[in-house]
Amino acid sequence: MLAETDPGLVFAVILFGLILWLVIGGLVGASIGRERGRTSDGVWLGILLGPLGWIMAGQLPRTPRAEALYRRKVELELEKLPAEEAEQRARAEKQRRLEESERRAREEAARERRIKEEQEARRRRRQEEERARRRLAVTCPACGFENRGMARQEVVTCSKCGAKLHKQAGSQI
Numbered sequence: 001m002l003a004e005t006d007p008g009l010v011f012a013v014i015l016f017g018l019i020l021w022l023v024i025g026g027l028v029g030a031s032i033g034r035e036r037g038r039t040s041d042g043v044w045l046g047i048l049l050g051p052l053g054w055i056m057a058g059q060l061p062r063t064p065r066a067e068a069l070y071r072r073k074v075e076l077e078l079e080k081l082p083a084e085e086a087e088q089r090a091r092a093e094k095q096r097r098l099e100e101s102e103r104r105a106r107e108e109a110a111r112e113r114r115i116k117e118e119q120e121a122r123r124r125r126r127q128e129e130e131r132a133r134r135r136l137a138v139t140c141p142a143c144g145f146e147n148r149g150m151a152r153q154e155v156v157t158c159s160k161c162g163a164k165l166h167k168q169a170g171s172q173i
């Protein structure tokens with residue numbers, strides 16, 4: 001039975017399955033991502049990871065616009081619910097909004113921290129460059145000229161006035 005299976009047919013079935021996976025994965029991912037304001041993220045997650053991608057798309061943080069739309073939708077729904085249920089739902093929504101704003105605050109703090117770290121790293125790099133530059137420079141006490149690129153020698157000759165300089169002390173010898 002298995003031996004009689006046409007390889008072309010097997011290939012067609014696999015190809016069809018693959019296309020189906022891509023189309024369904026992408027479409028479902030798109031509709032889940034759209035609700036979070038992230039349609040294209042949803043499409044890619046659905047295509048690459050299938051149902052796992054759908055779950056991930058549903059966990060994406062909403063864009064500010066999607067969040068505003070969601071809040072509006074919830075408020076409209078609350079108006080239609082019986083009082084007790086609405087109250088419960090409103091409490092849950094309040095909690096959700098609190099968590100959402102905390103999440104945004106954490107993100108903002110992390111972003112600021114990253115910027116500070118980058119600035120600090122740049123500052124340190126500049127400081128290090130300045131130190132390296134100083135190490136290589138000898139100011140001549142006789143004429144005040146800053147002899148740069150004097151590198152490793154202990155004793156250097158001022159390129160302006162010809163005085164012999166001791167590099168470490170920057171003094172004339």
Ligand SMILES: [Zn+2]
Nearest residue numbers: 140143158161
């Ligand atoms: Zn000099």
